[in-house]
Amino acid sequence: MDHSSSSTPRHRTVETTDGAMLAVQEGGPADGPPLLLLSGQANSHDWWTGIRDHFEGRFHTITFDYRGTGASRAVESPGWSTTLFADDAVQVLESVGADYAHVYGTSMGGRVAQMLAINHPAAVEQLVLACTTPGGTLAVERDNNVRRALAQKDSHARIAALLDLMYTPAWYAPGRRSHLLGDPDMSARAQLLHLKVSGSHDAVDRLCEIRSQTLILHGSDDRMAPVVNAHNLGDAIREGRVDITAGGRHGFFDEFADAVSAQVIQFLDHGL
Template sequence: MGPHRASDLADLPDRGFDYRGTGETRSELGPWSTASFARDAAHVLDELEIPTAHVYGTSMGGRVAQMLAIEHPHLVDRLVLACTSPGGELAVERSQDVRRRLADPDRQARHRALVDLFYTPAWASTHERSTLFGDSSMSAKAQQLHLRVSAQHDASHRLGNIVAPTLVLHGSDDEMAPVENATAIAARISDCSVEITPGGRHGFFDEFSSTVTPHVVAFLSA
């Protein structure tokens, strides 16, 4: 998830900040939650003297973006939530088979599972690497904390507090965060539209960026 000035839309893919435990932000001070990560984002915007921002969050970033829009509504002008979940009782969780594949003790098997869950075979046949599989320099503790942050997210009873115009995006074949989560989120935000990418998996916004990104930019520019 990245905070952006409206005038910086051309630089959208390259702007953001490092969550705790990632990149150049190595702090492991807690407790960590999507709400605490949202407060971090609010502090970044304040330090940059950005009074309001367009916010685009994918996956766990989408969970953080929900909390930013809920708890800091004055900061969020427009909101895009992609391949994410409301958490709590509204969430449709990934299957036990997916959990098993992601927990495989063989590192190469886990990587193959991630590729399959994020991308279609067509993408995998022509690409060798993806930037969506996390920060390999994260400590084991930070990785565990991030997994806990995602698992404990619950905005299910607070989504109605989001006042920013919102666009919800999802891939129809997402097994990491099933597509039913998109409609669950959209049904509870008053000013919201939904776009589903046919055949898209968890990394649909990357694989199908030629069609997804223009929709995002058009929405944020409206």
């Protein structure tokens, strides 16, 4: 499937209780089972371009731009956290008339999804966590070589390094574009705040509270979030199953979207 295009979503704006204005996007049948898709760090809903097409034949897909990304508007605050972003997600679901939803969170979105399932259990039906970590003492972080590659001052070298962390060499083709490389319109402060949101996440002591059946997906060759994190999540979540995509890197859910999305749909339909 070509992931360079996607169906046109329906747009709305949601005002949160603290005055943030969140841009929300919906796709698929409005009366279909709601499916909340949570993006990675420093990315807007564009993260799901092409991927959401796999689900919109049957599911009512819901995305939103995190504070600091896309068309959302919010005061840039050090109080941003995965807990706050999970609270935002609940208000988004309420705005579209969904009392609960299936939730598919990737990378930082998987951390937000954990807090959503912990703090708002009634809002989460089935849970999918992909290429993410539990934070805290159970998290196994990227190594210093990865950190140095992502901190390069030369933007072309930095993007090349990020692409290599996201995709295998087989992904590359003339004109192919990734939607996983960050929101280019974010302010520098918002980018730093997102880094803090992701880095300060710690659900370790509360993962046992997750009651939703949980499918935990990861690429075997992920250097951004090493694959051991998937197994740590699987050990800590009561009804969790871990499935590893051989050879997959951090963007495995995009590179191998046909197979991974089919796996997600199978889980949403039939459970573990």
